[in-house]
Amino acid sequence: MKKLLLFITVLAFFCTKANAQDLKLSYNSSIIYPGAKIGYEVPIFSKDIEKVKRSGKKKSFTRERLLSVNAAIYHHENYHDNLYVTAGISFRKTKPGGFFCEFSPELGVSRTFINGTTYAFDEKNAMKIEKSNGYFYPLLSVGGGFGYDFSKTKDLPFATFTKLNMIALYPYNSGFYFRPTFELGISYKIK
Amino acid sequence: MKQIITLLIALLFLSACQKEVIEITNNVNDHFYVKNGLNSSMVRVRGNAASKIFLLYIHGGPGGDGLSYRNSYVENNIENNYAAVYYDQRNSGASQGANNLDELNLENMVDDIEKMITVLKHRYGSDIEIYMLAHSFGGLLSSAFMTTNNNQQLLKGWIYVDGAHDYAMNDSLTRSRLLVAGNEQIALGKKVEKWQEIVDYCNAHPNNFSFKESMKYNSMAWKAISYLKEGSSTNENSDDESAIEAIVEDKIPITAYTLNMQANLEFAKELIHASYSDELYKVTLPTLVIYGKNDFVCPLELGEALFSSISSTDKEFVLSDISGHSPMDDDMVNFYNHVIRFIETHTEL
Numbered sequence: 001m002k003k004l005l006l007f008i009t010v011l012a013f014f015c016t017k018a019n020a021q022d023l024k025l026s027y028n029s030s031i032i033y034p035g036a037k038i039g040y041e042v043p044i045f046s047k048d049i050e051k052v053k054r055s056g057k058k059k060s061f062t063r064e065r066l067l068s069v070n071a072a073i074y075h076h077e078n079y080h081d082n083l084y085v086t087a088g089i090s091f092r093k094t095k096p097g098g099f100f101c102e103f104s105p106e107l108g109v110s111r112t113f114i115n116g117t118t119y120a121f122d123e124k125n126a127m128k129i130e131k132s133n134g135y136f137y138p139l140l141s142v143g144g145g146f147g148y149d150f151s152k153t154k155d156l157p158f159a160t161f162t163k164l165n166m167i168a169l170y171p172y173n174s175g176f177y178f179r180p181t182f183e184l185g186i187s188y189k190i191k
Numbered sequence: 192m193k194q195i196i197t198l199l200i201a202l203l204f205l206s207a208c209q210k211e212v213i214e215i216t217n218n219v220n221d222h223f224y225v226k227n228g229l230n231s232s233m234v235r236v237r238g239n240a241a242s243k244i245f246l247l248y249i250h251g252g253p254g255g256d257g258l259s260y261r262n263s264y265v266e267n268n269i270e271n272n273y274a275a276v277y278y279d280q281r282n283s284g285a286s287q288g289a290n291n292l293d294e295l296n297l298e299n300m301v302d303d304i305e306k307m308i309t310v311l312k313h314r315y316g317s318d319i320e321i322y323m324l325a326h327s328f329g330g331l332l333s334s335a336f337m338t339t340n341n342n343q344q345l346l347k348g349w350i351y352v353d354g355a356h357d358y359a360m361n362d363s364l365t366r367s368r369l370l371v372a373g374n375e376q377i378a379l380g381k382k383v384e385k386w387q388e389i390v391d392y393c394n395a396h397p398n399n400f401s402f403k404e405s406m407k408y409n410s411m412a413w414k415a416i417s418y419l420k421e422g423s424s425t426n427e428n429s430d431d432e433s434a435i436e437a438i439v440e441d442k443i444p445i446t447a448y449t450l451n452m453q454a455n456l457e458f459a460k461e462l463i464h465a466s467y468s469d470e471l472y473k474v475t476l477p478t479l480v481i482y483g484k485n486d487f488v489c490p491l492e493l494g495e496a497l498f499s500s501i502s503s504t505d506k507e508f509v510l511s512d513i514s515g516h517s518p519m520d521d522d523m524v525n526f527y528n529h530v531i532r533f534i535e536t537h538t539e540l
Contacts, residue, residue: 032439078222078442079285114287116233117211119310120226127309129211130226135289173230173282174292175454178446 001136004109008087012040012069026161026185028072030082035074037183041066041090064092070106074181077115082179084110084139084167098152100159106141110169137169137177145183157189213314217241219274223314225307229291230281232303234310235441237261237277238270243319243540245311246530247276249304249336251327253462254455256284256448258441260326264523273534274315278307280332282458283451285444295458297335297465304336308345320347322534327489327516330354331465334497338470348537349478350530353489353516356497357466362400364490365408366393369415372487382418389415402460412487416515419485471500478506479533483514483521507533 021042028037045065052058068090073083088106111134118133147161163183170176213221217239224231235258236245246269248260257277269275279286281303282295312319323346325333334356337343355361373390377383389411396404438445478501482494491510498508509529514521 031445076442076444079444079447080287112287114224114231116223118224118226118231119306119313121306121309127306127313133224133226133231135229135287137289171290171292172447173286173288173451173454174290174295174457175450177450 001109001138004107004138005085008069008085008108012087021190022066022159022187023190024068024070024161024185024187026163026183028074028181028183028185030074030076030179030181033074033076035072035181037070037072037185039068039070041068041187060096062094064090064094066090066092068104068106070108072181074179075115080112080114080134082110082112084108086139086141088141094149094152096152098149098159099146100149100161101144101146102161102163103144104142104163106143108139108141110137110139110167111135112137137172139167139169141165141167143181143183147187151189159187161185161187215240215315221314223310224287225303225310227281227303227306228288228294228299230286230288230294230299230303232281232307233257233279233285233287234307235277236274236311236315237266238274239272240274240315242273243316244273244534244538245276245315245319245321246273246534247278247308247311247321247323249278249323249325249329249333250280250283251329252283252452252455253280253328253458254283254452255280255328258284258437258443260324260519261437262523264527268527268531272531276311276321278304282455284448286451287447292454292457295455296461297332300332301336301339301342304332305340305342305345320538320540321345322348322350322537324350324352324530325354326352326519327355330356330489330497331358331462331467334467334471337476338467338473343474343476346476348533349474349476350533351478351480351494351497352518352526353482353486353494354497355489355493356471357468357493358405358462359400359464359466360468360496361489361493362405362408363398364492365412365487366397368487368490368492369393369408369411372415372419376418385414385418400463402463405463406459409488413516415487416485420515468496468500471497472502474501475503477533477537478503479509479529480507481509481511481518481526481529483516483518484510484512485514486516488516505537 024039026037028035043064043066047063050060070086075081086106086108090102090104092102094100113134118130120130143163143165145163149159150156165181167179219240221236248257250257257279369389370393373386376386480494480498482491511518511522518526
């Protein structure tokens with residue numbers, strides 16, 4: 001857990017030092033439960049590619065790899081609030097017109113906050129109410145989505161995107177816990 | 192900046208001082224968690240808490256959930272008169288925890304129930320009457336609870352429904368019932384191929400069952416119930432719409448429910464020889480035993496064995512002629528009539 005947090009901190013530090021940076025904000029719902037996500041990403045690799053199809057038509061696009069650090073939360077009433085921080089890499093393919101699709105695996109740490117009064121017992125079996133009851137979990141998130149980068153055609157410094165993620169917590173009770181999340185957001189180019 | 196920090200500290204201080212408000216009405220809709228070790232179990236209390244009579248469901252599985260016993264009939268006939276407690280056992284339903292497989296055993300589950308009852312009495316009054324309704328695996332767990340320390344004194348009555356207090360005996364009885372019913376059905380020319388498959392398996396696996404064989408017998412028992420049910424007219428609860436409503440209204444974490452059920456398979460392996468047959472003489476609590484005549488999962492002979500083993504002088508055995516493993520669904524009205532009659536006979540409130 002500590003190693004994961006250190007990894008995220010190092011990546012976050014690296015992101016703030018990079019030349020190009022995007023700040024991402026998104027609505028991050030988990031099924032019907034609301035949430036939010038904020039992220040910071042920096043490109044570490046970019047290559048313009050041109051391919052010629054059999055028909056002779058040229059197809060060009062840009063391949064990018066971006067490092068990202070993110071913090072997200074969702075609120076599942078009566079169950080838990082899940083606050084998680086992640087670091088990951090995004091594989092993005094952008095067309096000259098601005099449309100892009102991406103795939104991003106992320107690793108992180110989750111802390112749940114159980115929604116509801118929790119009664120706990122001490123060693124002498126005396127009952128007390130435990131505040132902020134919850135658990136830490138290592139977290140893996142895998143997501144894919146698409147969006148539109150306005151900077152490609154209109155010189156506007158932002159993009160919109162939508163993404164489906166699957167987050168997995170382990171060991172949740174005695175096994176894995178999977179949760180789908182849906183993101184809808186904007187990304188703003190800071191530098 | 193200083194003002195913001197002061198404000199935050201003040202808010203934290205205020206929230207820490209907030210006193211818990213518990214309203215006891217005839218229509219409560221409460222939920223809370225009971226933490227024990229690395230587990231926090233979800234407890235939902237619905238209905239008439241002002242009656243001071245609580246019906247505590249101990250669900251099956253292992254890995255089932257408390258809310259699965261809630262339906263519109265229970266809302267109208269149980270929750271209107273009493274409080275229903277839908278308790279999710281550790282590593283089940285909406286219970287939460289981290290890396291707690293090592294703690295998943297009957298001893299801790301019994302301790303969880305003791306603590307949960309302490310919390311119920313703290314919240315709703317030490318004079319409340321609690322009736323434990325245990326079903327299937329809940330029968331094994333409640334047998335462990337009843338025969339540990341003086342736990343039965345925490346309760347007013349035990350309603351034991353198609354329970355499994357002795358897993359080894361359970362498998363043998365399931366096999367016997369499958370053989371008898373299988374041969375009968377084959378003789379009647381009904382679903383011959385399917386029943387023959389079951390009979391052949393029973394003949395090939397007569398005793399000393401492994402976990403795999405035990406699971407196979409369990410799955411064949413469910414198949415047998417469904418074969419017999421086809422064409423018969425039971426009052427099975429077909430509340431599909433209410434299931435969807437429950438997911439939304441009760442904020443059920445579907446993925447947790449499903450994955451907890453799966454994770455309990457490891458625990459189930461440890462239960463293969465679990466038995467409380469030799470301990471049941473300790474039970475003196477008023478007890479109502481209800482079994483489905485067509486239950487192959489936990490055959491009625493298992494209930495008869497429990498019934499004759501307990502020392503309770505105030506005990507009753509009810510057989511539902513049209514039920515399989517779940518009389519609360521298959522024979523709902525009759526089932527809850529017996530439950531209500533049992534409660535009304537024993538309440539001192």
